[in-house]
Amino acid sequence: MFKRQVLLECISALLILLFLYASLSKFMDFYTFTGEMLNQPLPHYLSRFLIWFIPITEILLCIALLFERTRLAGLYASLGFMTLFTIYSIFIVFNFFGRIPCSCGGVIKRLTWKQHIVFNLFFVTLSVWGIILQRRKIFKSITITQNSFV
Amino acid sequence: MKKIKWSIMALTIVASVSGAFATAPQHDCRTDQQYYWTGGGFMPTGVWAVNYLCDASSNTCTYTTDGFGHYFPCRTGDYRVLPAITNETTTKKKK
Numbered sequence: 312m313f314k315r316q317v318l319l320e321c322i323s324a325l326l327i328l329l330f331l332y333a334s335l336s337k338f339m340d341f342y343t344f345t346g347e348m349l350n351q352p353l354p355h356y357l358s359r360f361l362i363w364f365i366p367i368t369e370i371l372l373c374i375a376l377l378f379e380r381t382r383l384a385g386l387y388a389s390l391g392f393m394t395l396f397t398i399y400s401i402f403i404v405f406n407f408f409g410r411i412p413c414s415c416g417g418v419i420k421r422l423t424w425k426q427h428i429v430f431n432l433f434f435v436t437l438s439v440w441g442i443i444l445q446r447r448k449i450f451k452s453i454t455i456t457q458n459s460f461v
Numbered sequence: 462m463k464k465i466k467w468s469i470m471a472l473t474i475v476a477s478v479s480g481a482f483a484t485a486p487q488h489d490c491r492t493d494q495q496y497y498w499t500g501g502g503f504m505p506t507g508v509w510a511v512n513y514l515c516d517a518s519s520n521t522c523t524y525t526t527d528g529f530g531h532y533f534p535c536r537t538g539d540y541r542v543l544p545a546i547t548n549e550t551t552t553k554k555k556k
Contacts, residue, residue, distance in 0.1 A: 313462070320466050324473040331474065335481035343491060349510035377470060 315444055322441040323376045326389050329434060330376075334369035352408035368392065383445045390438035397431040400424055490535040495523040497540045503532055506540075514541045 337344045344366075348358045372392065375385030402408065404424045422430060496503040497513070498521075506513050506523055515522035515538030522538040 316462060317465065320469050324469045327470070328473050328477050331477035332480050335478060336484065339481055339485045340489070343486075343489070346491075346510040350514045350516075 315448070319441060319444045319448065322437050322444070323382060323386075325437060326386075326434065326441070327373045327376050330369040330389070331373045334366040334373075337366045337369075352403075383442065383449065386438055386441045386445055390435060390442065393431050393435045393438060397428060397435060400428045400431060404428065490525045490533070493525045493535070495535060496526060496532060497523050510543075512543055512545070514543060515539065516541050 345362055348362045349355065351358055353361070368388075369392075372385055372388055375381040375388065491509070495506040495509070497506050503524060503526070513523075515536045518539045519537065520539055521534040522536040522540045524532040525535045526532050
């Protein structure tokens with residue numbers, strides 16, 4: 312039980328590390344990030360929306376993952392976020408948009424798109440693992456409370 | 462358990478913030494005037510993401526200069542001019 316709890320904390324910490332680092336890097340080099348977002352093969356209105364939506368969502372995800380009450384929602388949101396980005400990376404690698412833009416975000420931008428997919432899949436797996444552990448934990452606490460009433 | 466949890470989280474936050482600060486660009490050459498190689502000389506570029514972009518490749522996309530005829534590589538990629546938005550197109554749209 313204790314080991315599982317520590318593991319869950321470590322999974323959440325790794326996801327927080329990723330999202331907090333990524334969002335802060337974007338805000339600290341906002342000019343470049345804006346240019347790189349506009350360089351993506353997406354409609355400009357969507358890119359303009361994503362310029363604000365992505366870093367703000369990343370910070371909200373960190374807050375959700377930090378607290379016990381919102382952690383499961385945060386883990387589901389992380390899974391969704393990372394899955395979407397992985398699908399986008401796969402589209403880029405298979406040249407779905409006709410050109411390959413740069414990959415962006417702090418040190419992570421040094422990764423190629425293929426490395427990005429592997430990197431994302433690792434965090435997708437981590438989110439799934441976190442969801443399983445958190446759900447088990449919630450289920451156990453519910454059965455303990457129910458048994459105490461019997 | 463709470464102590465362990467908050468120690469891990471505090472460590473994570475410190476690592477993320479310091480990591481972001483450590484990897485932030487010190488002097489960003491991209492904020493200087495950019496030039497591109499025409500094949501015969503260097504020409505000033507327009508505004509990034511408005512007039513031109515750099516598609517992913519290992520080539521040098523734009524250069525900066527020290528003002529003494531020396532040009533230094535700045536952005537990487539392939540230089541691509543974006544179609545200009547002229548007054549003509551905007552008036553057509555309005556119609």
